[in-house]
Amino acid sequence: MTQANILFVDDEPGYRKAFIRGLADEDIAIETAVDGEDAMEKLVTFHADLVITDVKMPRKDGLKLLEEIKLNYPDVFVVVVTAYGDVEDAVRAMKAGAYDFLLKPFDFDIIKMIIGRVADHKKYAQKDYSGIERRKRFRFKNIIGQDQKMFNIFRMISDVAKTNTTVLITGESGTGKELVAEAIHYEGLRRERQLIKVNCSALTESLINSELFGHEKGAFTDARSQKKGHFELAHDGTIFLDEIGDISISTQLSLLRVLEMGTFHRVGGTRSLKVDARVICATNKDLPAAVKQKLFREDLYYRINVVSIHLPPLRERKTDIPLLAHHFLEKYRKSLFPNKKISRISRRAMSLLLNYDWPGNVRELANVIENGVIFCRKDNITPKDLPINLRDWSGKLKPLTLTLASKSLPQAESALILHALEGTNWNLKKAAQELEIARGTLYSKMQKYNIVRPVS
Ligand SMILES: Nc1ncnc2c1ncn2[C@@H]1O[C@H](COP(=O)(O)OP(=O)(O)OP(=O)(O)O)[C@@H](O)[C@H]1O
């Protein structure tokens, strides 16, 4: 199967030939049409993913064609080509729903980039995630994922679940560490026993020992009766020590003792109690760095880090975004509006989801979709149903420190432009947004400073 099907529309034969020639080496199928009227006829039999159309043409012009495609084939991307200097047409086209615009003469690097993005969409966004069978294949317990990195994690969970080994789960906030801990327990030998979850960061220094190990009656003022701690309750089961990076050095020592000897004392008690609990820990902190700074005991770190499972951030497993987004769409639709029919996420909305960098990972995605379900007025989620920060997000650039040999303004300007282009992977639209100038202006400045994309 080809990467993408492209319909190229231009009334000048020279441009049609140049287009076919310029993309001869690409894995795509190209069909051409001589004007808007011809294009609409071709679309009946040619299943285009992308239409690239000139604006000024006889019979039906590019803007009219764009309008008809949006109406009849909402899933087809349209890119409008304008002559250099006709940027107003491009702006009108973008407002009318064009995916992007191109300037003549053609820059085939930019065309290939656009085709690449369209092909990515075809691959990820348009899959049918509705079938239950299909969803089952991409699910391990409650964890959903289809990225190879997640498949590897599913394997690790099922291997480690068969043992009693201590596991350390790491990863940014919202990546699913708690879900992994649950999967290990419920897939494992101790599934019939308790899984005791302890959020270490929520325990105050004065309470943590009594919470973890329990206390005897009268051990301190409020200790009116004997109380079992989390370790004791987890006997024969599993204890999940969440946010382990947040515990104090003194509690780290008590923890080390339980892990090494399997024994502990209740606070105020003298008897040494034995416990057999499987230990799973999680943190979003960089523990090796904490060890270096002497904030975390090295011996404890090696005790808990027997097997480690690292959850990659969502931005490093983008193929999971459409899958998870559809999962949350169905989940929130069912619980919030069981009678409402919202079955799709529009292509443009999906494009925003795919482009965003998700600092809050899967939890943030779930919140965004929940919001979308609430605010959505039609049967599909569109960009306006998404939070404003996501709509405006255009890939934040690393701060630039200009160290210039001279104080020349042109030199600073060209350095800034180059920085924006590199930071957006040579996406002219995004770079222009970053620089807060029109794309046409960016284009002419690139020519002025002779900035060209390096051949990779
Ligand atoms: N792969 C996934 N499939 C389905 N739901 C997920 C997935 N990953 C995370 N979630 C959901 O996202 C939310 C956050 O997940 P979880 O609490 O496991 O993250 P965490 O890594 O423990 O975050 P934190 O460090 O902030 O505690 C939960 O509601 C969870 O159900």
Ligand SMILES: [Mg+2]
């Ligand atoms: Mg957590």
